[in-house]
Amino acid sequence: MGKRDGRRRGVAGNVRSRRFVRALPALMIGAGVVFDLVTPPEVTAVPLFAAAPLIAAPFFSLASTVRVGVAAILVVLAIRVSDGTLAKVVPVTDLLTLVTVAALSLVINRVVRRGNEQLASARVIAETAMRAVLPTPDDRIGGLLVAARYEAAQADEFVGGDLFAVADTPYGVRLVVGDVRGKGLDAVAAVAVVIGAFREAAEQELSLEGVVQRLERALAREGSRRGGLDSMEGFVTAVLAEIPAGSDTLRVVNRGHPEPLVLHADGALDVLAPTAPALPLGMGLGAWPDRSDEWTLPAGAMFLAFTDGLSEARDAKGVFYDPAARLRGRLFPGPDELLSALTDDVRLHTGGRSTDDLALLAVGRPARGQQERRTTVKIVRRDSE
Incomplete structure (x- = not known):
């Protein structure tokens, strides 16, 4: 209930903020009218009226910005006509200033909207590229249950250097979870190199160590192609694992990455x-x-790998999130439920103030009862056919 209440409060706060912004231009015009009524004629309230279209410009549509500007001009005209000062020099100057600001607000509105459109287009392109490089794996691979999550530090972003991949190979299910140092398109390019090399090597290399060495060579080639990367700028932390078919053996190679868990x-x-x-x-x-x-990795157990966006997430007091301590003693029906609970818990721990992306990958071996039920269902379906 606490998590739900927190989310509801956050949503309610955003709604209130949007309503306040929408009402602010009208409030500024109203404040200008009140100010003009309670002050001498020589004191002008034009700055308040001019603020209304300027506030509307970055938040409202073009038509709404025009309406706010016209409303401010008409109110000032009405005030000056009612007090008989319209023909004087200062009111005319104030009116010209207001008209100029209203016209400028239209230019600002157009620039802001065009910039937002370009940003949205770039974000869609980057997200599409990232999803092509980092597709969500199937929920069942090689007889194992699989779930993956990518949680961006910013809610509207999906570009970073965290990666995961799972492959069903002749040597069993092989997987990788890694974190490329850096952000943006350079990080996405490095992710593509690592994922591409992993998918090829996982099918061909006899050992997990051989897969790791193929990744090392792929990164070296990429560095040479790009004229030599600084070793402290182009590294990738990674954990690779292998689960042979029909075995409860779990092999792991860790290259400077946060330690994975078995639940x-x-x-x-x-x-x-x-x-x-x-x-x-x-x-x-x-x-x-x-x-x-x-x-x-016995029946019913789950392997969990993650990037440092999880283990280095901090609360308001600077305390790191400890996934082992938070998960020990808890039971989950499967990998998907595990990752859902984990992302909710870390979001609660940080108060929604995550500063780094995180990737999560969970692989579970079905319990014997689950395997038997699935086998029975398959046999019944075949008989019915």
């Missing part, structure tokens, strides 16, 4: 710390002696 069906939780720390991919320091660590 068991009874609420127990394992932090998959590497036996030997390793540098991120693309550091340009030569071949790294990769070695995978082996863990178990």
Whole structure:
């Protein structure tokens, strides 16, 4: 209930803000009328009237901005006619000033709307490119349950350097979760290199270590093509995992990435710390002696990998979010429910003030009962056919 109440308060606050902005030009005109009535004739309220179309320009449509400007001009004319000062020099100057400001507000409105249209177009193009590079995986791959999330730091953005991919290969299900240093289109280009190299290597390399080395070489080639990347600017933290078909073995290679977790069906939780720390991919320091660590992923358990947008999320007091502590002892029906609960929890922890994107990938091995039920359903359908 607390989360829902918080969201409702946030929505209500946004609605109130929009209503206030919509009413502000009329309030400025009304304040100008009151000011003119309570002050001597030589004191002008034109700044208040001029503020009305200027406020409307960036927020209103062109037609509404025109209406606000015309309304301000007509009110000033009416005031000057009623007090008999329209023919004097100062009221005429004030009126010309108001007309000029109203015309300028139309120009501002046009510039702002054109800029918004260009920004929206660029955002759509960037988001389309990102979704093409980083498609959401199927919810079932190689007999495993899969769920993925990409949470942007800004609600209206979908461009960054976080990545994930899952592939069903002859060697089992292989996956990668990574974080490219940087933002924007350069980060998207690096994501494309890593994802492309992973999909090819996952199908061809005999070992998970071989896949990692292919990613390393792909980043090196990209650096050479671009004239040499600074090793501290082009690196990628990544965790790669492999789950052989029909086995509860889980192999993991961690290259400078936050440690993934295994959540068991009874609420127990394992932090998959590497036996030997390793540098991120693309550091340009030569071949790294990769070695995978082996863990178990029994029936009903889930493997969870994430980027530092989760583990480094802070609350108002600067306390980091600890996914292991927050998830230990909790039970989830499946990967999708796990990620939904996790994103809600971290949003509650930060108060919606996330400063970094985050990518989440959860892979679950169905419990034996779930597997048997699915097999029965398939047999019934075949019999009915």
